[in-house]
Amino acid sequence: MARVVVTGGTGKAGRAVVRELLDHGYEVLSVDLVPPEHSPCPALQADLTDLGQAIEVLRGTDAVVHLAAIPAPGIRTEETTFRNNTLSTYNVFSAATMLGLGRVVWASSETTLGLPFERESPAYAPIDEEHPLYPESSYALSKVISEEMARQFSRWSGIPFVGLRFSNIMEPEDYTRFPEYWDDPGLRKWNLWGYVDARDAAQSSRLGLEADICGAEVFIIAAADTVMNRPSLELMAEVYPGVEMRQEIGEHETLLSIGKARRMLGYEPQYSWREQIQLTSSVPTLEGHEPAQ
Numbered sequence: 001m002a003r004v005v006v007t008g009g010t011g012k013a014g015r016a017v018v019r020e021l022l023d024h025g026y027e028v029l030s031v032d033l034v035p036p037e038h039s040p041c042p043a044l045q046a047d048l049t050d051l052g053q054a055i056e057v058l059r060g061t062d063a064v065v066h067l068a069a070i071p072a073p074g075i076r077t078e079e080t081t082f083r084n085n086t087l088s089t090y091n092v093f094s095a096a097t098m099l100g101l102g103r104v105v106w107a108s109s110e111t112t113l114g115l116p117f118e119r120e121s122p123a124y125a126p127i128d129e130e131h132p133l134y135p136e137s138s139y140a141l142s143k144v145i146s147e148e149m150a151r152q153f154s155r156w157s158g159i160p161f162v163g164l165r166f167s168n169i170m171e172p173e174d175y176t177r178f179p180e181y182w183d184d185p186g187l188r189k190w191n192l193w194g195y196v197d198a199r200d201a202a203q204s205s206r207l208g209l210e211a212d213i214c215g216a217e218v219f220i221i222a223a224a225d226t227v228m229n230r231p232s233l234e235l236m237a238e239v240y241p242g243v244e245m246r247q248e249i250g251e252h253e254t255l256l257s258i259g260k261a262r263r264m265l266g267y268e269p270q271y272s273w274r275e276q277i278q279l280t281s282s283v284p285t286l287e288g289h290e291p292a293q
Contacts, residue, residue, distance in 0.1 A: 008067035020202035066106035073137035082138035105208035111140035116190030162208035167222035193226035197271035
């Protein structure tokens with residue numbers, strides 16, 4: 001049984017990852033600044049901006065899923081976000097290499113790609129891992145720097161580092177908001193109408209531990225569809241008419257390409273708001289709209 005530390009274990013993604021790993025037979029330690037009210041596994045409170053604490057929480061473990069961070073732009077000051085996220089990630093990567101862990105899986109972000117797409121439009125769509133990096137906040141910049149750190153720590157140590165560029169992580173109750181976006185595609189253009197269910201984010205984290213990976217790799221992790229009830233090509237033509245479409249896509253197919261994650265991780269999204277809204281009669285819809293099929 002592999003022993004895995006999940007940092008940020010009380011967060012939205014962290015809770016789902018802990019459950020996913022436990023369900024697949026892993027021994028899990030959840031680590032966070034915030035102690036959980038209830039935890040299905042042992043939990044430890046620690047400040048990962050302190051290298052000594054990072055070393056101690058990883059000692060004796062086989063791998064780490066590093067999710068701990070200020071989770072989005074605008075929550076704290078730009079300086080605080082950059083310092084916290086960069087330093088904690090550096091410490092976790094350092095501790096993992098010092099202790100000789102077998103694998104580091106960690107949360108990068110879709111924001112590295114240019115979100116929100118205001119100063120720069122997408123270079124093309126669907127966006128994949130070869131898309132230019134346009135960090136527009138200190139949060140996004142911290143993730144870009146962390147991706148470079150992962151490459152260097154992997155090169156020095158030989159440990160595989162798997163970076164997951166998560167789209168906007170949603171839990172089932174979040175889907176009740178989706179009909180609010182349908183009349184105005186500009187409301188969610190900032191990430192090309194993308195999202196990912198927390199349970200699929202957890203699936204990708206587990207696959208990151210298990211896949212045959214060498215070196216440092218990054219993967220876009222999104223749902224297979226968009227948050228919208230309108231066709232993806234129609235949305236692009238209206239909001240980003242000058243952006244090149246590089247491949248054919250399905251009616252509601254994601255514009256954040258998950259092709260690399262499918263090929264290398266075996267990732268396949270299992271959850272969509274479309275099934276959730278269909279199955280949950282209490283979910284509100286906007287007047288004049290029916291749930292998308």
